[in-house]
Amino acid sequence: MDFFKENAPAGPDSWEKLLADCGGCMKCELGRTRHNLVFGVGSRTADVMFIGEGPGEQEDLKGEPFVGPAGKLLDVMLELIGLDRTQVYIANIVKCRPPRNRDPLPDEQAACIGWLERQIDLVQPKILVFLGRIAAMAFIKPDFRITKEHGQWFDVQGRRAMAMYHPSALLRDPSKRPETFVDMKTLRQEIDSLYD
Ligand code: SF4
DSSP: OGGGGGGOOSSOOOHHHHHHHHTTOOSSTHHHHOSSOOOOEEOTTOSEEEEESOOOHHHHHHTSSSOSHHHHHHHHHHHHTTOOTTSSEEEESSSSOOGGGOOOOHHHHHHHHHHHHHHHHHHOOSEEEEESHHHHHHHTOTTOOHHHHTTOOEEETTEEEEEEOOHHHHHHOGGGHHHHHHHHHHHHHHHHHHTO
8 A cells, every 4th residue: 555655764674763763653643642652562573463453442551452351352362273472463553542442544544554564564474364344444455344254365465364353343242253263263274384
């Protein structure tokens, strides 16, 4: 997506440069109400990167993605396929909490997503997993239908990519969990195929 280029560094990028550039970001209104910027967490050499839409209350307070109830469920989902959060990288489309956990607005996404793009460039994951509709719409296609297209593989910037329900959606509607179990198994197969 072209708006990623807005945040492209002039020279070779590094985690130090990215953290310095992003750390005090006030490029959109969400910066005014945050307690903490929620940068991202996990292995900087992960093969798999999980991308959600934005921090919630607990994440905002702790400065870490997926640490509330949805984060605990994500941990369970990872455990199902023999992973934990130290083996993957986890980040969000926007790094500051939208008020009352509303969806991040298009201009907020556009302002922020370049930071995430730089994280992807540094991690170089082989597989991208988008958690929820908002992240899938930003990266896979604007008309992405999470109910119909979760668990399917797409190509995103030359990487294997799939979307699954956001853990918050699974907390609200546990009837969706069996579908996500299947999606996680599909992800495990794809990870295994990396090493065949
Ligand atoms: S949401 Fe992103 S662009 Fe907006 S202030 Fe926070 S870090 Fe900056």
